Amino acid sequence: MTGTRLYWRLVGISIRSQMQYKVSFILQSLGQMIVTGGEFLGIWALFDRFGTLQEWAFHEIAVLYGLANVAFSVADALTNGFDSAGYLIRKGEFDRVMVRPRSTVLLLLGYEFTVRRIGRFLQGAAILSYGLVVSSESGAPLGLVGTAATLLWAIVGAVALFVGIRIIQACVSFKTVQSIEVMNVFTYGGVYASGYPFTIYVRWFRMLFTYGVPLAAVTYYPALLLMGRLDPGGAVRWIGWVSPIAGVAFLMVSLVIWRFALRWYSSTGT
Amino acid sequence: MALIEVDSICKRYVRRARTTGRGAALRGLFVREKVVTDALSDVSFTIEAGELVGYIGPNGAGKSTTVKLLAGILTPDSGTCRINGLVPWEERREHVARIGVVFGQRTQLWWDLPVIESFDLLADIYRLDRTHYETTRDRLIDRLSIGPFLEQPVRQLSLGQRMRADLAASLLHRPRILFLDEPTIGLDAPGKLAIRDFVRTINAEEGVTVILTTHDMDDIEALSSRLMIINSGRIVADGAPSILTDELARNREVVVDVTPAHGGEARPPEGTLAAALERSRTRWSLEGGRFRFDVDPTVLSVPELIRLVGEQYTMRDISIETAPIEEVVRRIYARTDGGANAPTASS
Missing domain, CATH: 3.40.50.300 (P-loop containing nucleotide triphosphate hydrolases)
Structure with a gap:
């Protein structure tokens, strides 16, 4: 069986076993929807009081926020195996992965497809749709097909980026054997930061999320195209069509780091 | 090789x-x-x-x-x-x-899946040929009597059933x-x-x-x-x-119940028996008519010992035991210990 088919098989099994606990699934999905929805309600309250943020309108914030949350919820659902790496190592479950004649990345991706992340996904998708509709009413230039293609490409880049962060997080937990909260700065923190235009942040922060962990490349720049705006920082207009590649590149780098981390794991045997 | x-x-x-x-x-x-x-x-x-x-x-x-x-x-x-x-x-x-690996402490199977589906999934993971796999699987199911709980999720199995299912799972790819x-x-x-x-x-x-x-x-x-x-x-x-x-636990424990030849309490060994015990440095005890000998058979053979006992006493019962393997292993651990794993029991 090829890797892709095995992956879908594992995902199918994971979904079925989560559906054995339906009440828990529904409550957790709803819970996540309410928590992330509450977060956006806070943003709405601010805009309701102050009108705009620098010269960004509420619907533009909605595009940024929605894009980041949709992408992160997908990545979050895909990478529970990496997120739980510390736990798996402590429990000795990771050895189980190592005695299978398959790629460890494939097996960890297949470890669980976390369906309850649909709470954040639906919430993010609703806000993203709202933002896109208002943007198009106020004259966004891409048209339906252009918007869809740009959006999809941005989501691919952003998902790749978040998956990459999770893989690096798992690499670090080989050493610490604890799940490390510090990486949440880049996942949960990154999603939250992407909810606002990067121009509002101080320089070092922008640099970190542009060149270190290229979050701006997968959310902010493509979002500018979607809302039909130019970057107040002066970046060329088409940058948003190119920049999501940075997310894919980040994922590639994280996979290389994973290989080294595996070697390290087997030579130290934490 | x-x-x-x-x-x-x-x-x-x-x-x-x-x-x-x-x-x-x-x-x-x-x-x-x-x-x-x-x-x-x-x-x-x-x-x-x-x-x-x-x-x-x-x-x-x-x-x-x-x-x-x-x-x-x-x-x-x-x-x-x-x-x-x-x-x-x-x-x-x-x-x-x-290779096949079974860790007794944790299962290789999928907790929420029926046993049979875990097997099928392993067949995919190991890229097994369908017909070969089915033949092997059915034979393992038969030999390990897995049939009755084949459709049950692993989390509902008893430990013994789970272990049998795990063994089968480790052998599907032959x-x-x-x-x-x-x-x-x-x-x-x-x-x-x-x-x-x-x-x-x-x-x-x-x-x-x-x-x-x-x-x-x-x-x-x-x-x-x-x-x-x-x-x-x-x-x-x-x-x-x-x-x-x-090599490490040659000694036999020989227990003999005796009746004294002339009635009354059994008296301690005398003559040839006493000399043989002395010469072979055999430890012994006598209590209420029951002898216990800790004898090294390369120095004093068990038949010889029993013959000598028979000369002096009337024997009612005999039992001969080898030191149990636990005891041997415990002695080896104690003798070879690096200090970190000192055994808790003492001899």
Whole structure:
């Protein structure tokens, strides 16, 4: 069986076993929807009081926020195996992965497809749709097909980026054997930061999320195209069509780091 | 060439220690002390195809580390190992496709899946040919009597059922080598017997090489043709279980119930018996008409001892026992201990 088919098989099994606990699934999905929805309600309250943020309108914030949350919820659902790496190592479950004649990345991706992340996904998708509709009413230039293609490409880049962060997080937990909260700065923190235009942040922060962990490349720049705006920082207009590649590149780098981390794991045997 | 060749493997764990005392938490941020444990020191052995090897040692002796190395999970610091001509940790995927591993403490199966679906999934993971797989699977189901709970999710199985399902799962891809890490742990007596019976069968009939770690000496006595004992990271004994007993625990305990020849209390040995006991330095005791001799048969043979007792007393009953293997192993642990794993029992 090829890797892709095995992956879908594992995902199918994971979904079925989560559906054995339906009440828990529904409550957790709803819970996540309410928590992330509450977060956006806070943003709405601010805009309701102050009108705009620098010269960004509420619907533009909605595009940024929605894009980041949709992408992160997908990545979050895909990478529970990496997120739980510390736990798996402590429990000795990771050895189980190592005695299978398959790629460890494939097996960890297949470890669980976390369906309850649909709470954040639906919430993010609703806000993203709202933002896109208002943007198009106020004259966004891409048209339906252009918007869809740009959006999809941005989501691919952003998902790749978040998956990459999770893989690096798992690499670090080989050493610490604890799940490390510090990486949440880049996942949960990154999603939250992407909810606002990067121009509002101080320089070092922008640099970190542009060149270190290229979050701006997968959310902010493509979002500018979607809302039909130019970057107040002066970046060329088409940058948003190119920049999501940075997310894919980040994922590639994280996979290389994973290989080294595996070697390290087997030579130290934490 | 032997199936498994392990040559002078060393494995050392370095752990960062937490310091204690005043200001330790703060100091720990900057200076951390290293604690080095030699998990394996210069371990060498070879195992031929078809052997059934019992691998024992106290907790922390290096058993699991050895199994993890052989299974390709760990890399040693030095030394070499070839299994089927492959270096396990360098060609992990090729290697693990040819071995079966069962960790008694944790299942290899999917907790929420029916047993049969775990098997099917493993067939996909190992890329098994459908018809071959089905033949193998059905035979394993039959031999391990898995049929009655084939459709139940693994989480609902008893430990004995789960262990049988795990054994079957480890053999679906027809490995020539099987590593069993404490396969009978926590099982009841019938459960243990079923596992032993099956392991013996696949070794004898199908020639699967089995390496079995255990704390249960009954497993060893029932199964192994060869026993390797590890303590403090070194192999301290390697041979047939009977040779170990012969060499390390030759003494027999001979218990004889006697009636004094002339009535009354049995008197202590005299004459030839007393002389023989003295000469062979046999320890003995006599209490309420019951003799206990701790005799080394290479110095004073058991028939000779009994003949001498018979000259002086009327014997009512005789029993002869060999020191149990637990006792032998405990003595070996105590004698070879590096200090870290001092046995709690004392002789």
